[in-house]
């Protein structure tokens with residue numbers, strides 16, 4: 001049991017312990033491990049002294065550096081408000097044409113407008129504002145209520161069939177359900193309406209039936225949709241002669257619109273969005289329309 005005996009195959013010293021001829025090598029933990037252990041422990045202790053750390057009964061130890069994330073966040077938010085105010089006041093005060101002519105301001109409108117649209121409008125109108133069944137395409141379809149910026153802002157503020165006392169009303173009558181037109185007349189006017197956007201279909205319909213449909217349209221529909229069926233901004237009745245449909249331009253959907261009526265709801269935003277946001281969204285939507293490919 002000699003101490004400090006050297007093990008021949010490995011060249012290491014042994015501890016001197018021996019069990020049935022098996023000896024234990026003396027291989028201490030490498031120094032570098034001790035070094036890192038001490039370094040990390042020192043760092044940890046120093047850090048807890050410098051930064052907010054130990055919980056107490058009435059609060060916590062705030063650290064010798066006095067770092068406070070809440071103060072940092074408040075400062076960032078305040079700074080953002082100051083930065084924002086520099087352009088929100090301009091959006092508030094300048095008229096639509098002046099803002100639309102200002103490239104820098106319009107860049108801000110495109111960024112903030114996209115975020116506002118994503119948060120508030122995309123659920124119905126789609127992230128690209130191109131609509132989906134039941135919700136109109138705001139980019140490409142002819143506007144129903146008028147595309148003057150003041151009118152669009154007003155549509156967004158008061159909504160359509162919304163909760164605002166000033167809301168716009170859009171009511172496509174239920175000609176079938178409310179028995180305003182006989183079944184054959186509905187079929188005739190529906191067939192006629194379909195030929196307005198798809199003129200090729202006219203060849204497949206009997207000329208008398210087509211004429212009957214046109215007369216029915218003039219008597220029952222033109223008052224809201226216009227003599228030329230191109231829509232009227234007074235009634236919010238859409239153009240029926242183009243490729244854009246809120247509910248669908250195939251025979252079954254047109255029939256559904258005429259038989260059961262329609263009345264989509266566009267929420268009134270006056271209680272949920274600030275006038276600045278509404279103006280931003282108006283500029284954003286009109287910009288999408290103006291710059292569409």
Ligand code: HEC
Nearest residue numbers: 120121124134135143144145146160170263264265266281
């Ligand atoms: C709950 C679904 C819904 C949401 C959310 C919504 N809309 Fe609408 N919006 C509609 C419907 C439905 C219509 C068509 C109503 C009708 O004609 O009966 C419409 C119509 C419009 C129109 C009128 C288009 C025209 O042709 O005159 C504009 C502009 C508009 N929306 C903008 C917006 C903006 C901006 C937002 C976000 C702040 C928004 N909408 C959020 C459902 C929605």
Ligand code: HEC
Nearest residue numbers: 170171172220221224236237245246247248257262263264
């Ligand atoms: C009182 C006014 C009014 C009258 C009368 C009226 N419409 Fe409408 N119509 C509307 C309005 C408003 C809408 C839009 C409803 C909506 O978007 O929710 C509409 C929507 C429609 C649609 C759906 C369009 C789409 O984009 O999907 C069709 C189709 C239609 N009308 C056909 C007719 C026909 C055919 C008649 C006559 C038999 C008629 N309308 C009479 C006001 C009217």
